[in-house]
Amino acid sequence: MKDFIITTDTTTDLPASYVNEHHLGMMSLPYTIENQTYTWEHSLPEKEFYAMMRNGSLPTTSQANPEEAENLFENIIKTQDVDILHIAFSSGLSGTYNSCRLAAMNLAEKYPDNKIIVIDSLCASMGEGLFVHKAVMMKEEGKSIDEIAAWLEENKLHV
Numbered sequence: 001m002k003d004f005i006i007t008t009d010t011t012t013d014l015p016a017s018y019v020n021e022h023h024l025g026m027m028s029l030p031y032t033i034e035n036q037t038y039t040w041e042h043s044l045p046e047k048e049f050y051a052m053m054r055n056g057s058l059p060t061t062s063q064a065n066p067e068e069a070e071n072l073f074e075n076i077i078k079t080q081d082v083d084i085l086h087i088a089f090s091s092g093l094s095g096t097y098n099s100c101r102l103a104a105m106n107l108a109e110k111y112p113d114n115k116i117i118v119i120d121s122l123c124a125s126m127g128e129g130l131f132v133h134k135a136v137m138m139k140e141e142g143k144s145i146d147e148i149a150a151w152l153e154e155n156k157l158h159v
Helices: 016-021 046-054 066-080 096-110 125-140 145-158
Strands: 004-009 025-027 031-033 036-038 083-088 116-120
Touching: 004 066, 004 125, 025 066, 025 083, 031 046, 066 083, 066 096, 083 096, 083 125, 083 145, 096 116, 116 145, 125 145
Parallel strands: 004 025, 004 083, 083 116
Antiparallel strands: 031 036
16 A cells, blocks of 8 residues: 555644644645735734734635646655645635646646545635544544545535
8 A cells, every 4th residue: 555645735724833743745825915925834923914904904815726736746746656635625715626636637647656636625724624634643543545535525514
């Protein structure tokens, strides 16, 4: 059985310490506030972000495009030669899931020995983060990528 990595996106609101501890791949969905764009790697301090919002600034977000998703997945495959289970931001709120699905389809031809499964979490924020956490716990219990993907698909309407 080939090893696999769980990837997700920044809408999970998972702390960097959790992401690093569990070796998660992270797709950064940028946000813009007061004409400045930030990413997960280079974010605005929380107190400053919320102060801007209290003062009337409204942040906007951007979805990942297929090229960004493909770059993340391909980099993981090239450097680690693992399968990927990607848990995506809700398709009802963003086109990110579709971008990831298209990226996985494109890479399937190039890397036929590596599986990329993309799950539409149908969640955001804490719901998506809990979904990812459950997948991490299942992986740590020794469940396979297919077992975890099946559980996620069967249970995503119950989050």
